[in-house]
Amino acid sequence: MTYHHGDARAALIAAAGEWLEEVGAAGLSLRGVAERAGLSRQAPYNHFADKEAMLAVLAAQGFERLAAAVRAASGWRAGVAALAAAGEAYIGFAQARPALFRLMFARELVDIARFPEAAAAAGDALAALTQVVAGLCPAARVADVSLAAWSIVHGYATLTNEAGIEPPARRTARARQFAEIVAASARTAADGTNTRSREHGA
Amino acid sequence: MTYHHGDARAALIAAAGEWLEEVGAAGLSLRGVAERAGLSRQAPYNHFADKEAMLAVLAAQGFERLAAAVRAASGWRAGVAALAAAGEAYIGFAQARPALFRLMFARELVDIARFPEAAAAAGDALAALTQVVAGLCPAARVADVSLAAWSIVHGYATLTNEAGIEPPARRTARARQFAEIVAASARTAADGTNTRSREHGA
DNA sequence: ACCCCATGTTGACACCGTCAACACGACGCA
DNA sequence: TGCGTCGTGTTGACGGTGTCAACATGGGGT
Numbered sequence: 417m418t419y420h421h422g423d424a425r426a427a428l429i430a431a432a433g434e435w436l437e438e439v440g441a442a443g444l445s446l447r448g449v450a451e452r453a454g455l456s457r458q459a460p461y462n463h464f465a466d467k468e469a470m471l472a473v474l475a476a477q478g479f480e481r482l483a484a485a486v487r488a489a490s491g492w493r494a495g496v497a498a499l500a501a502a503g504e505a506y507i508g509f510a511q512a513r514p515a516l517f518r519l520m521f522a523r524e525l526v527d528i529a530r531f532p533e534a535a536a537a538a539g540d541a542l543a544a545l546t547q548v549v550a551g552l553c554p555a556a557r558v559a560d561v562s563l564a565a566w567s568i569v570h571g572y573a574t575l576t577n578e579a580g581i582e583p584p585a586r587r588t589a590r591a592r593q594f595a596e597i598v599a600a601s602a603r604t605a606a607d608g609t610n611t612r613s614r615e616h617g618a
Numbered sequence: 619m620t621y622h623h624g625d626a627r628a629a630l631i632a633a634a635g636e637w638l639e640e641v642g643a644a645g646l647s648l649r650g651v652a653e654r655a656g657l658s659r660q661a662p663y664n665h666f667a668d669k670e671a672m673l674a675v676l677a678a679q680g681f682e683r684l685a686a687a688v689r690a691a692s693g694w695r696a697g698v699a700a701l702a703a704a705g706e707a708y709i710g711f712a713q714a715r716p717a718l719f720r721l722m723f724a725r726e727l728v729d730i731a732r733f734p735e736a737a738a739a740a741g742d743a744l745a746a747l748t749q750v751v752a753g754l755c756p757a758a759r760v761a762d763v764s765l766a767a768w769s770i771v772h773g774y775a776t777l778t779n780e781a782g783i784e785p786p787a788r789r790t791a792r793a794r795q796f797a798e799i800v801a802a803s804a805r806t807a808a809d810g811t812n813t814r815s816r817e818h819g820a
Numbered sequence: 821a822c823c824c825c826a827t828g829t830t831g832a833c834a835c836c837g838t839c840a841a842c843a844c845g846a847c848g849c850a
Numbered sequence: 851t852g853c854g855t856c857g858t859g860t861t862g863a864c865g866g867t868g869t870c871a872a873c874a875t876g877g878g879g880t
Contacts, residue, residue: 424858440726442644445836456860458838463858467837518726521780524642524717529782538781563783563792564770564799571773572765578723579740580731581765590765597766600806601799626827647867658829660869665827669868822880829874836867843860850852 425463427453429473433516436474441519446470471519472531478516479537482509486544495552500595502548503569504588510573511584517577521570542566553602565598627665629655631675635718638676643721648672673721674733680718681739684711688746697754702797704750705771706790712775713786719779723772744768755804767800 431452436444446467447457464470489505490498510517519525520538528534542562549562572590575581582590633654638646648669649659666672691707692700712719721727722740730736744764751764774792777783784792 442726446838447836457836458861459859461838515726518724521776522720523780523782524644524720560795563774564796567773567777567796568766568770569773570777571769571771571775573773574723574776575769575772578725580725593762594766594769597799597803600802604802648869649867659867660830661828663869824877824879826877827875829872831870831872833870834868837865839862839864841860841862844858846855846857848853848855850854 424453424455424459428455428460428463428470429477432470432474433477436519437513437515440515441471441522441525444471468526469531471526472528472534474516475520475526475528476531476534476537478513478520479534479541482506482520483537483541483544485509486541486548490544490548496595496599498548498551499565499599500592502545503565503595504591506545506569507573507576507587507591510577511587514577517573521574549598549602552599557602561598561602564601565594568594568598626655626657626661630657630662630665630672631679634672634676635679638721639715639717642717643673643724643727646673670728671733673728674730674736676718677722677728677730678733678736678739680715680722681736681743684708684722685739685743685746687711688743688750692746692750698797698801700750700753701767701801702794704747705767705797706793708747708771709775709778709789709793712779713789716779719775723776751800751804754801759804763800763804766803767796770796770800 428449432444432449435449435452446460449470450457450459453459460470464473485505485508486502490502493501520528526534528538545566546558546562549565550558553561569591572581572594576584576587630651634646634651637651637654648662651672652659652661655661662669662672666675687707687710688704692704695703722730728736730740747768748760748764751767752760755763771793774783774796778786778789
């Protein structure tokens with residue numbers, strides 16, 4: 417059979433994934449991806465509804481790898497050390513694959529909410545982080561604390577990537593600093609959201 | 619004189635600024651901006667080197683407004699209240715002008731470092747935040763603490779914008795929560811970066 | 821009076837996403 | 851066996867975009 421019998425889709429995704437880090441999400445062209453996969457320019461439309469749908473697959477893959485990295489790093493540790501390791505894995509992922517990380521959080525390019533598979537992968541990545549936080553604070557505060565943890569780590573990751581705030585090597589020390597800040601807040605009585613904290617059943 | 623004698627540039631920037639929030643930074647076309655300003659498609663090239671240079675002007679304006687918003691909010695307050703107000707202003711800015719905020723931190727679209735005016739405006743915005751932090755922690759720790767403050771607030775702002783994590787109305791409570799977390803860390807003995815903190819002269 | 825240059829305009833090119841139309845091998849059913 | 855349908859692939863065409871070139875024009879300095 418002269419067909420690629422199903423591996424055309426895989427070839428397209430692989431080509432897109434490799435090219436992504438070279439040219440960035442905005443520089444990715446569907447035609448270029450097809451050419452790199454050895455197919456004609458229209459071939460991608462046999463496997464993806466449009467460009468955004470293809471980017472959504474890349475983003476979903478990214479969230480899966482991010483979740484795996486976070487779990488692998490924090491797995492056998494506990495408490496603050498686990499949180500620091502998870503944070504470092506998160507920041508490290510962003511620094512190792514900046515274009516992919518950008519794509520995953522670029523609503524203008526891919527509206528994750530419209531692609532169930534990608535949304536599920538993103539939810540799983542968040543769950544990996546939440547699980548680590550659950551190991552060091554009371555259940556009633558897990559939501560607030562993990563949001564704080566996610567925010568600080570995500571903010572630092574995007575600031576280093578987008579604004580070049582610090583060299584990537586500072587990642588380990590920063591992850592530790594942030595983990596201790598968040599862990600300290602987890603040990604404290606309800607702080608901050610107290611205005612509406614009754615809604616959370618705390 | 620039939621010329622726009624200098625206001626063509628201003629008209630282009632104004633048209634771009636208004637259109638930006640409707641279509642997003644990626645959707646902005648130089649030709650469309652020119653048309654909206656009542657000029658021919660090539661007119662922008664008389665005032666900007668290329669598309670990126672025009673986006674850099676928008677980004678610079680954004681940083682100026684962000685700095686002003688942060689200073690206005692935190693101005694007459696002190697301590698944690700000032701930090702919470704600054705954080706709320708930062709998050710509020712991001713939520714009020716999501717496309718502009720995205721553009722300001724989208725290195726793929728505009729590499730701020732290559733446009734001195736934009737880089738200066740960005741530095742000023744950071745300075746506004748740093749000044750607030752300086753009001754509630756020892757000088758030797760201002761750098762670390764303000765980086766943590768910036769990270770957590772920026773992370774939350776981008777996560778609400780890009781991932782729709784929470785409704786915008788939670789902004790005030792979150793800013794307060796984050797301010798207290800950061801302020802608590804400012805009161806603590808050197809945490810986290812202790813591995814290399816000697817480099818900072820502490 | 822003259823020329824230069826800032827400013828503005830249209831022509832042209834390559835590239836892009838996407839819609840149509842068409843080619844062809846695989847497979848179900850008579 | 852033959853035939854039709856469908857999944858997969860290809861090329862043609864259209865409107866849109868950033869940008870380079872060439873050309874128009876009017877005001878200000880010599």
